[in-house]
Amino acid sequence: MPYRVKIALDHSRPSAARADALCVFATESPVRVYSVDGLSPDLVLAIKRAARDGCAKDGKVTSIDTLAKIRATRIVIAGLGKKSKINADTLRNAAGRAAQKAQSLEAHKIAITVPRGISFSDAETAAQLVEGARLALYKFDRSAKAETPSVSSIGILHHTPAVAAAVKSAATIADSVVFARDLANMPPNECTPETLARTARTLGRNVSCRIMAKSELARRGFGGIIAVGSASYNEPRLIVTEYKGAPRSKRPVLLVGKAVTFDTGGISLKPGERMDEMKFDKCGGCAVLGIMRAVSRLGIRDNVVGIVPAVENMPGGGAYRPGDIVKLYSKKTAEILNTDAEGRLILADALSYGETTYRPRAIIDMATLTGACIVALGASTAGLVSTSDRLAESLESASAKTAERVWRLPIDDDYMAMIDSKIADMKNMGIGRTAGTITAAAFLRNAVSGTPWAHIDIAGPAWTQTGTVERSYNPGGATGFGVRLVTNFLAG
Numbered sequence: 001m002p003y004r005v006k007i008a009l010d011h012s013r014p015s016a017a018r019a020d021a022l023c024v025f026a027t028e029s030p031v032r033v034y035s036v037d038g039l040s041p042d043l044v045l046a047i048k049r050a051a052r053d054g055c056a057k058d059g060k061v062t063s064i065d066t067l068a069k070i071r072a073t074r075i076v077i078a079g080l081g082k083k084s085k086i087n088a089d090t091l092r093n094a095a096g097r098a099a100q101k102a103q104s105l106e107a108h109k110i111a112i113t114v115p116r117g118i119s120f121s122d123a124e125t126a127a128q129l130v131e132g133a134r135l136a137l138y139k140f141d142r143s144a145k146a147e148t149p150s151v152s153s154i155g156i157l158h159h160t161p162a163v164a165a166a167v168k169s170a171a172t173i174a175d176s177v178v179f180a181r182d183l184a185n186m187p188p189n190e191c192t193p194e195t196l197a198r199t200a201r202t203l204g205r206n207v208s209c210r211i212m213a214k215s216e217l218a219r220r221g222f223g224g225i226i227a228v229g230s231a232s233y234n235e236p237r238l239i240v241t242e243y244k245g246a247p248r249s250k251r252p253v254l255l256v257g258k259a260v261t262f263d264t265g266g267i268s269l270k271p272g273e274r275m276d277e278m279k280f281d282k283c284g285g286c287a288v289l290g291i292m293r294a295v296s297r298l299g300i301r302d303n304v305v306g307i308v309p310a311v312e313n314m315p316g317g318g319a320y321r322p323g324d325i326v327k328l329y330s331k332k333t334a335e336i337l338n339t340d341a342e343g344r345l346i347l348a349d350a351l352s353y354g355e356t357t358y359r360p361r362a363i364i365d366m367a368t369l370t371g372a373c374i375v376a377l378g379a380s381t382a383g384l385v386s387t388s389d390r391l392a393e394s395l396e397s398a399s400a401k402t403a404e405r406v407w408r409l410p411i412d413d414d415y416m417a418m419i420d421s422k423i424a425d426m427k428n429m430g431i432g433r434t435a436g437t438i439t440a441a442a443f444l445r446n447a448v449s450g451t452p453w454a455h456i457d458i459a460g461p462a463w464t465q466t467g468t469v470e471r472s473y474n475p476g477g478a479t480g481f482g483v484r485l486v487t488n489f490l491a492g
Helices: 041-055 088-104 122-136 161-185 193-200 214-220 223-228 275-298 343-358 371-377 389-402 413-417 436-445 483-491
Strands: 006-010 021-028 032-034 061-065 074-082 109-113 153-157 207-212 237-244 253-257 259-263 303-313 325-327 333-335 362-367 382-386 406-408 453-457
Touching: 006 161, 021 041, 021 088, 032 041, 041 061, 041 074, 061 088, 074 088, 088 109, 088 122, 109 122, 122 153, 122 161, 161 275, 161 483, 193 207, 193 237, 193 259, 193 275, 193 303, 207 214, 207 275, 214 223, 223 303, 223 325, 223 343, 237 275, 237 343, 253 275, 253 343, 259 275, 275 303, 275 362, 275 483, 303 343, 343 362, 343 436, 362 389, 362 483, 371 382, 371 436, 382 389, 382 436, 389 406, 389 453, 389 483, 413 436, 436 453
Parallel strands: 006 153, 021 074, 021 109, 109 153, 253 303, 253 362, 259 303, 362 453, 382 406
Antiparallel strands: 021 032, 061 074, 207 237, 237 303, 325 333, 382 453
């Protein structure tokens, strides 16, 4: 069963909070401790002494015994560093470290104070604390000796209506990130295209779901999805979800997420080293399902369509081959040079279908598409390619708020020419290793007619790997990257 943590407002003063651990925050230069009203002078002095001893530095955390002077048995002090340098991610990271420290102390209930006067509103601060604490406690473990983490509830010590609304929203988003992480972390023997399809039916009462099976996909001309999934015992599915939070006259935002539940590379077989990580090739699709879950529970006043092409890319007698020419849903043809460049084929089908069926006002796709993106930007930043400056800027603004970092890359006719084929409309690989992320995006651009479109290559930040920047709230495995980013974008 997934690990659940209850998040709620606590109207108590810090001294009266019903918790095993009380989490407070401190800044350095000069040292200041926040929201410790009601604590005895000697406890405040002990907290300040710990802060002066170094725990006020960004990323540091320690704890002291309360000596039974308040309800909590331990006080956890988390450092925010210099006040002038605090940003939203500082708060998120510090709250995560505080929650992890409390858990190491075997606390069952923790109470978190909201530091006031640090350049953010109380509501904004509380939201970051909730996200950081909840996500830092995440753990995926299928071992026989797996233990249930101790922390069962997080109380946010504040009681204004604005903070209450922010805490509720942040908790919903964090739970949706956890939902996406759980799906992405599932091993390939447990998570097949059909598994994802069944899960999509559980997103919420106000999310409709339609599943297309292999026979329908073949009949309707989804040539890319059929080609990639042709050799697997686990047949492909196209998952189509709809959320209607606005009048029907408002054209929806279309989200498309790649879900290759396991990617061997097909006939162009991948090396064995780290192939186990290819269970994460479904992270884009898992993020889209997490976003649909979030928008439905938040009641966002917009119409959103989420489409997930789900396949397993395997070698075998029925596999598609290098040299094949595949007719896509758009009726365009693709020359196959490498069967490990499969994500763009299934995404192209889903993009074309989504655009023609729903006439969206904007399209965003997310995919663990290219290793070249990790080479270019590292493991903690996603590549962004877009045909619309306005759409790209909105996503960049959401990225700044959520710290799910994106970096925009160019795309123009010169890059489009790099996938020209002499025997088909295009080829599924560019020219050698040159501009691999952009040429993959160029293939997808061919699937979109005129709708403002953004492609987010999440190959780096979708899971923690070599070179990932350490964040307490990304403790290991799938990160759920994109759920917070796109939900923030949709919330406007």
